Amino acid sequence: MKKEKIKLILVVGVGHSGSTILDLIMNAHSQIFGVGEISHYKRMRDHNALCGCGKIMKECFFWNNIVKDVNWNFLPLIGRSFLNMIFFSENYVYIEDGVYKKLDIEKYIDEFEKIYENILKVSGKKIIFDSSKDPDRVELLIKSGKFDIVLLHLVRNGKGTVYSHIKLGRKPLEYMKEWFLLNLKTEVVGLRNKKIKKIFFLYEDFAVGSEKIIKFILEQVDLNFEPEMLKNFRSKEHHEVGGNYKVKFEWSSQEIYLDEKWKKEMSWKDKSVFNLLFGWLNFFYKIKSKNYE
Numbered sequence: 001m002k003k004e005k006i007k008l009i010l011v012v013g014v015g016h017s018g019s020t021i022l023d024l025i026m027n028a029h030s031q032i033f034g035v036g037e038i039s040h041y042k043r044m045r046d047h048n049a050l051c052g053c054g055k056i057m058k059e060c061f062f063w064n065n066i067v068k069d070v071n072w073n074f075l076p077l078i079g080r081s082f083l084n085m086i087f088f089s090e091n092y093v094y095i096e097d098g099v100y101k102k103l104d105i106e107k108y109i110d111e112f113e114k115i116y117e118n119i120l121k122v123s124g125k126k127i128i129f130d131s132s133k134d135p136d137r138v139e140l141l142i143k144s145g146k147f148d149i150v151l152l153h154l155v156r157n158g159k160g161t162v163y164s165h166i167k168l169g170r171k172p173l174e175y176m177k178e179w180f181l182l183n184l185k186t187e188v189v190g191l192r193n194k195k196i197k198k199i200f201f202l203y204e205d206f207a208v209g210s211e212k213i214i215k216f217i218l219e220q221v222d223l224n225f226e227p228e229m230l231k232n233f234r235s236k237e238h239h240e241v242g243g244n245y246k247v248k249f250e251w252s253s254q255e256i257y258l259d260e261k262w263k264k265e266m267s268w269k270d271k272s273v274f275n276l277l278f279g280w281l282n283f284f285y286k287i288k289s290k291n292y293e
Contacts, residue, residue, distance in 0.1 A: 006113065006128065006146070006147050007126065007128070007150075008116070008127070008128050008130055008148065008150070009026070009127060009129045009149075009152055009217070010132070010141065010150070010151055010152065011130065011132070011133050012134075012151060012152065012153050012154075013133050013153055013154045013155055014178065014182045014183060015133065015161075016164040017161055017203050018156060018203040018207065019131040019133060019154055020036075020131070020243035020244040020247040020248060021256060023036055023131045023243060024236075024247070025210070025230060026217070027052075027129065027238055027240065028226070028229040028233035029218070029223065029226055029229055030226060031125050031127055032125060032127045032223070033119055033128055033129065034129040034131070034238070034240055035128055036052060036131055036239075036241040036242050036243050037131055037240075037242035038130055038132055038241050039132035039137055040241060041063075041072060041241050042072040043076060045063075045072075049242070050248075051063060051241070052238035052241075052243075060239065062122065062239045065118070066115060066119055069114070070111055076094055077092060077134065077136055077137050078092075078093050078094060080092070082184060082185060092105060092140065105140060109140065109146060112141065127221055127223075131243070133182075135182060135186045135188075135189045136185070139189045139193070142193045143193075149197070150196075150198070150220050151193075151197065151198045152217065153186050153190070153198065153199065153200045153201075154201065154203060155200070155202055155285050157202075157260075158176065158179045158180070158274055158278055158279075159262050159266060160259065160260060160262045161175070162175045162179060162262075162266075163261070163265065164262075166266065172273070176278060180277075180281060183285075199216070199220055200288060200289070201213055202285060202286075202289045204260075205289055206256075207259070208258055210230060214229060214230065230254065230256075231254060233254065234254060
């Protein structure tokens, strides 16, 4: 009997784009389990980060059941450069004990298949919502052929993403380049894997029309919308890895609001630099967005 493929909704794109709130909402569906940024599990656990349930990762009963037979040491991938991704598509590496090592791709896939199987078994759900966002990792999972994948490309206006980093004291140009390169990598993954079902939407559209977007996502995996997803998602049991700490633990509202503080608070210089270098991609995504009526 042929083994049924594990169903995955994989978020791809850049951090600070609304994926944490989306993960919480999707996890509130009776058939979907939101794992958050599972590719960062080892780093989060090593640094005593909190699970979505509020407990330290090491003390979370859910994850202790999931990882008891998993080798996490080689699982955090190092993102490839754009040129490396284009010309050396199988050149994946990871760091172990401070040393760069070539990834055993088959073993990597086998470990994540085991992880996902454990999650579905323990949670009792049917589909995994993974907001790790790394396009390099996503392409590995696609190429394996072991998973039934929906690729979800979530994009926020680049100036909004960059401003969220500026508020944390980070260098704007570095994160402008990150926004550009990760979205460009995501476009490449989509073009190289045309048979995979793909979803694209803007954070801004999601923030002002969340129910329409959620219904659209669910249609792609043959599930019905459940009103509790939006009305009461914070009361559900959550075990997301990583993500935005404030969204997970400090905000209590069920409301989803559009954060565009960057329009007033981002300096004209940073806005001008972004527009000059990468504004064209912002414009492209605005055109690419669709009406979800």
